[in-house]
Every structure is written in C-alpha cells, then in structure tokens.
Amino acid sequence: MTTASRFIIAGGGLAAAKLAEALRSNDFDGHVTLISAEEKLPYERPPLSKEHLLGKKSLTDFTVDPAQWYRDHNIEVLLGTTVTSIDRTTKTVALPDGTTLSYDKLALATGSRPRRLPVPGSDAEGVYTLRYIEDSDALLAMFGSARRLVVIGGGWIGLEVTAAARAAGVEVVVLEAESVPLKSALGPEMGAVFADLHREHGVDLRCEVRVAEILVADGSATGVRLDDDTRIDADAVLVAVGARPNIELAADAGLATEGGVLVDESLATSDPDIVAVGDIADQLHPVIERRIRVEHWANALNQPEVAAKTMLGKPAVYDRLPYFFTDQYDLGMEYTGAVSPRQDTRVVVRGDLGKREFVAFWLDSGNRVLAGMNVNVWDVTDRIKQLILSGAAVDPDQLADPAAPL
Structure with a gap:
C-alpha cells in the first residue's frame, strides 16, 4: 500500500481504535479515517458495568488512546458521525451531511446495541439500558437516590449491574425468564452458582417469570407487572435482555449477513475489500470449526491485528479461542x-x-x-x-x- 491509499474504519469502539493502531504498527502510511457515532474517543466497555459503576474508574482510565495519539499517528477522527451507506461499486461511504468519502479498504466495527423490551412502558423515564458511558453515568447517579431497582434479565450485564447496585446499598429484584440466570451461557449447574451468589448478597432473584408491562406514573417508571399480574414496585428499571448487532449498514450494502456479518478466517467479508471485526463479525473459526459470533471484549481487542493484515494484503488467520470475564462481589x-x-x-x-x-x-x-x-x-x-x-x-x-x- 502507498501513501495514496485511503482506509476507512466505520465504528468508534475498542475494535476501531485497535484497528487504527494495528494499521500503523504494520507500517501502513496511507490515510486512515475513523468514523464514530459517539462524541467520545473510543473506550473500553467492560468498566461500564464493573469498575465505573463501582466508582473505581473514570472515562479517562479506560479510553483506549488519548487525542494526541491520533494526531501523532495522523489518524483522522470524525466523532458524532455515522456512515449512512456504502457504495461498493464506487468504493465510497456516505455521511449524514450528504458528503462521500472514498476508500481502498473499509473496516466495519459497528458494534451492537441493547435489545429493547417490547412491552408497554419500556420508553418511560427511569428505564435504563447499558451500552455507552452516558448510560453508566446515569446508572451511577441513580444509585445515589433509588431505593429499589428492578433488573429485567439475568445475563452478564444484568448481574454485573446488580452487584454494583447492591454495593451502593440499592435493593435489587432480578427477573429472569429461564430457570437460572446465565443458563444459555453456562448451563443450569453453573447458572445456579451465580443464582446462589446473588441471593447470598440480598438480591431478590425470581426465575421463570415474564414481564408484561413496565408500570408508569407521571411519565416515570414505578415498577413492573408480570404476566401473572404480580406487581413489583421500584424506583428504576434496567432492561438487560441482550444485544443486537449493528449489521444494517453491511446488509444494505449487499454483504453476506446472517445474524452477523459473515467473515472468513481472515475476517474478510463477502467483499474482499471490506473486513468486519468485533460484535458484528460472524466468523468461520478455524479451531472451533463452525461459525461463531462473540460479543466480548477479547474479540474487539485481538481481531483488529488480523483484520489490519488482511486489509494490507498480508496472510493472517484469527484463531484465538473465545474468552470473557466477569467480576461480581x-x-x-x-x-x-x-x-x-x-x-x-x-x-x-x-x-x-x-x-x-x-x-x-x-x-x-x-x-x-x-x-x-x-x-x-x-x-x-x-x-x-x-x-x-x-x-x-x-x-x-x-x-x-x-x-x-x-
């Protein structure tokens, strides 16, 4: 690649930042543009439900690179901007203001968004989700005033927020549709370990229940109603029922998608000039020998090195085993x-x-x-x-x- 080459990274999370780093460390001296929908520089997300919620870390502690790094490495960063469409024929991306940018290689690192709960009241004040630093800030502020929090969903985010809320002295009711939390991730035996852990810390964990409605008064959430008409009062509600990968941009461009953006062992999509990394990448994994899409920090951290080499025409295979971690109490x-x-x-x-x-x-x-x-x-x-x-x-x-x- 020459200095005239233009690479674009669509996304603004950890994977995007690490891809920018990897391009420079692999001696790419062309133009790199990172386009992020967030107004903040790329940061790591695990602290949002862990150390930040416990008051132990601030945003600067888990921002991937400071602004000076991007300037020093000649990385153009467009914050508060999204790629609205991709034209693979002309090899351009469109921005909200109608302008277009050309690319020689394009990386998609668009991440995911929280799933919404399709019940009445889900858009009321006092109903929270967790994906961005602003969400974590809002939850932390809520801990200072709320007496009781209802958490809908017993997955990783729901349980980590629950642990942080209990550390802040907030009563927590966790509502889980399965027989134990984390059943789909760990199975019933290991899910029971986490159920016992939270109950020992005073959590009211209710399994095999379903939410019919988030109760609202004067525009604010006041609790939930279950499908058996049980009512649970609360000052706030967290909806933590999983994430949905942001694959619409890829699908609209005609890339192969199936719940994620389909990529090969080198993280190349069905278009050889486009790679995908992080939450959206549904990879044909050479070790596991099947397709797998992983919404965890380790993929966002490690996939970009392989994706950068693929963009530069160097042979590379992503064969790391999936890895994730949690800290609760x-x-x-x-x-x-x-x-x-x-x-x-x-x-x-x-x-x-x-x-x-x-x-x-x-x-x-x-x-x-x-x-x-x-x-x-x-x-x-x-x-x-x-x-x-x-x-x-x-x-x-x-x-x-x-x-x-x-």
Missing part, C-alpha cells in the same frame, strides 16, 4: 472456549464448588475439553487453552482431581 471468573447449545456436553468440576473456588470444564461425548471456566482460581487460562487446543480425550476423574496436574 467477591467472585472473579474467566471463561475460555465455546460450547454450542446444541452440543451434548457434561460439566466436570475441579475444586470447591461450595466455596466458589473451582475450575469447571465442558466435555463433549468423546471427553474432549470444549471450554473451561475458572472461578476465583488464577493462572490456569493457558493450561485450559492447551487442553482445548490439543483435541485429546481426557480422563474426567483426573480432570476433577486438584492433585492431578492439568
């Missing part, structure tokens, strides 16, 4: 690997489940390790990866024995 957890809900698996626990100091392994029918989750046990992630990548069958009894080396 005194529980710290890391999860490595991937298990399809359709796979027949068994869980083997190594350590003390009652003390919440253990490693859980998901094994397939051939006793091969598909994933591992370490809870309050550290420095084992690399060994978990080795077990997964080996593809070898293990002895479940030895795996469960803390005296047997991993």
